Amino acid sequence: MSVIVKPIFTEKQTALTDKYENRYGFIVAPTANKVEIKNAVEALYNVHVESVNTMQYDGKKRSRYTKSGVVNGSTPAYKKAIITLKKGETIDLFSNI
Numbered sequence: 393m394s395v396i397v398k399p400i401f402t403e404k405q406t407a408l409t410d411k412y413e414n415r416y417g418f419i420v421a422p423t424a425n426k427v428e429i430k431n432a433v434e435a436l437y438n439v440h441v442e443s444v445n446t447m448q449y450d451g452k453k454r455s456r457y458t459k460s461g462v463v464n465g466s467t468p469a470y471k472k473a474i475i476t477l478k479k480g481e482t483i484d485l486f487s488n489i
């Protein structure tokens with residue numbers, strides 16, 4: 393299983409990246425620790441990581457109304473990592489799209 397699941401492209405994360413040019417957000421495997429995340433980003437993007445901050449998010453409860461009644465469920469839980477690179481380095485996340 394890969395450590396990095398996908399990069400984050402939300403308005404909030406884009407604003408953070410615009411404010412601090414060397415910070416990027418990634419959805420990572422829930423079992424990954426900071427050292428594994430750092431090594432994976434350095435190997436994948438060929439940059440030097442200064443620090444890694446991680447956050448655990450629980451799934452949200454959701455319900456919707458259907459013909460057969462109310463259906464309850466939840467969104468999946470995930471782990472987010474904010475990567476800070478060394479000064480002057482950047483990651484081009486759109487290069488392989």
